[in-house]
Amino acid sequence: MGLDAYLSGEISERTVHQARELDIHYFAAGHHATERYGVQALGDHIAATFGILHRHIDIDNPA
Numbered sequence: 001m002g003l004d005a006y007l008s009g010e011i012s013e014r015t016v017h018q019a020r021e022l023d024i025h026y027f028a029a030g031h032h033a034t035e036r037y038g039v040q041a042l043g044d045h046i047a048a049t050f051g052i053l054h055r056h057i058d059i060d061n062p063a
Helices: 013-021 031-050
Strands: 005-008 025-028
Touching: 005 013, 013 025
Parallel strands: 005 025
Antiparallel strands: none
16 A cells, blocks of 8 residues: 555554565554544534534543
8 A cells, every 4th residue: 555654543563564574664653542533523523513622532542
C-alpha cells in the first residue's frame, strides 16, 4: 500500500512483528489517547446541530 507508518489505538504483538518485517513505523498510541478527540468533536457537532449542551469528561486511563 506504500505506507511508511501505521498509527493504531491498539497494541498487537503480531502487528509489531509485521511492521518490522515490512519496514513500517508502528505507533500504538492506546485507545484513550486516540479516541478522546473524535468523541469531543462529535459532541460539539451534535450540540451545534441540535442546539443542546454537552460536556466531555476526560477520565485518564493508564491502559
